[in-house]
Every structure is written in structure tokens, then in C-alpha cells.
Amino acid sequence: MRHEINLIETFATLEKNRIRNSVILLDIDGTITHHDGHEVPDEARCVIEELLRKNNLIYLLSNNKNIERGRFLARALGVTFAETPYRKPDKRTASCIPTKYADRKIFVIGDKFLTDGLFAIRLGATFFWVRSIKTPTDAKKVRASYAIDTIIRWFFSISYTMRRIEK
């Protein structure tokens, strides 16, 4: 399967109508809440509810080591928390998908190209790349990783625009 990359602003601006009867591998930090956040904004919560109504299976899939928070958020949102020993972009992270759903289309939604984006490419999935949700309290390490991603996104959006102009 050929992957596809889409740049979007926030999770709330996702084109929900395109996604039905599919599997969604949804990142947590920077995507539906800020890094180490425990609260999901109402608009993100509404998007999740709508995606569930469209018969999608949603797995929260995070490289954050805080398993308890992942479980807590999944419970609060009515979705599944994927507990796996692997980390994105390792393809095996997707082994959380039961084999009976193996023929469903896969969407990866996340804020980091080097984890979520590469993961989607390896899976041949459609990637929705959101801008990271930031807070002034983000640690230096977190801010540095966001800065790297901003640069990658900048290069990507230029080449994306160039390709559109050439067409």
C-alpha cells in the first residue's frame, strides 16, 4: 500500500468525512493534548466521538512512558489504549490491530514526522500531520523536538507546494 501525507493544522480540523470503517492510530502528546497533558480539549473530544460514530476503531498510540495516563485518557475518550513494548516508528507498534481488522484502511494521526510520519510510511498508511500543541511549561527537551519537527514540516510544505505548482 502506498502511503499518503497530509498537512493539517490541528486534530480538530481533520477531514472527518474521509475516514470511515477504518483503523485510526492516534498519537497523544502534542496531538490531542499538550506534552504530558491529562485533558483533551472539547473540540478534539467531539472529533473522536464523530470518528467513532463512523465505525472507526481508534487506538491511542504513544511513545510516552506514562502508561497510566494513556489508560486514563483512553477510558475518558471511549477508545482503546494500545499497550505495546515497541515504539513508533517501529512497524510492530501496529500489532495492536487485531488480525480480523487487517484489511481495514489505516490512518495515522500525529504531530511528529520522525515518529508518527515514518511510522505511517512504513505501514503504507495515510498520515495526518498536525501542528504540535504547545504550552509555556513544556520542558526544553520537548521544545527542542518540536523545533526539529517544525523545520522538517517547513521543508515538506515547500516541496509540497512546488509539486502542486509543477502540476
Ligand SMILES: [Mg+2]
Ligand atoms: Mg506527539
